[in-house]
Amino acid sequence: MSDLTPAERLTKLTTLREWLAWQLRDTERKIGELEQQTREPQSYISEQAIRDGHPLGVVIHRPDCGMIQRPATRLTAEQVRFALTKDAQHFTACDFCDPGSALGLT
Ligand SMILES: [Zn+2]
Structure with missing residues (x-):
């Protein structure tokens, strides 16, 4: 990554940040679904x-x-x-x- 210009590194890191944000949302959604499935009914x-x-x-x-x-x-x-x-x-x-x-x- 050090071979890249600052502008190229910024582009790559911005893309990585978007992907990580998507991963976090997707993981939270999956956790929510599993919590709902495993919650003991009253x-x-x-x-x-x-x-x-x-x-x-x-x-x-x-x-x-x-x-x-x-x-x-x-x-x-x-x-x-x-x-x-x-x-x-x-x-x-x-x-x-x-x-x-x-x-x-x-
Ligand atoms: Zn049944």
Whole structure:
């Protein structure tokens, strides 16, 4: 870079500064997306079993899941943690929205 004239160095450094600013914005955007994805929801949805005794049992979803089709109620994160770890014969985590991953269970 020392072979360059001051005007050429200024041009190169200005270009580098623009690229670094773009990198910073892009990294901040990616961090924001990942923080949103990994943030633990405050509540979850339990979807009624297909029928009594159905092997899937009650299906648990994240609140924004689009796969909920049957009557549903809200659960706290703690209730979901208990249901999926201590009462797994009656509860199933939705394969689509994977509520267990938000709670660190999978
Ligand atoms: Zn779901």
